[in-house]
Amino acid sequence: MLLHEVSQTALAAAVLTLGLVILLEIHSFARLRRMMDINLSRVFEQLELLRGESRQLLEAQAQAALRAAAAVAPAKPVLVERETLERPLVVPPTLERAPVESTALDFVVAPPIDSNAYQSATTLAAHGVKPEEIAARSGLPAGEARLLASLAAARARRDEAAQAASPASGACA
Helix, strand or coil, rough: CCHHHHHHHHHHHHHHHHHHHHHHHHHHHHHHHHHHHHHHHHHHHHHHHHHHHHHHHHHHHHHHHHHHHHHCHHHHHHHHHHHHCCEEEEEECCCCCCCCCCCCCCCCCCCCCCCHHHHHHHHHHHHHCCCCHHHHHHCCCCCHHHHHHHHHHHHHHHHHHHHHHHHHHHHHC
């Protein structure tokens, strides 16, 4: 009889332990999901920054092409080319998503990332601060700090090339 009670107690302890493990796994998945949402929002912010940089670059190239075309070609073809180059970029319509049903595993989404941190990190990167120091000062992950520093360096190189090209085009005219 004692052996039966001990085995029932051991079985109850095993079931309780299994229940605890399952609850901890559910909590772990919820944390993982929350962290993925936070990191994905940062990735999308970085993609938005890159898209903005790309758009500015395209607009600058279009303006440079207009200036070069105005200096070389007669006036009438330039107007046609200018109309095609000055058309605003068309933004594709956003896709509407179906509403998602809430489940027992849903959690509160983390607050949006502070945009001031990105602005200050962008300013630091523009001044040539190393990515490690940007990450330390602004609290951004090291990968994002490296990306901001890389974007700032590319922007500086592009500006230097544009400044070097502008006196050369002035000398040709």
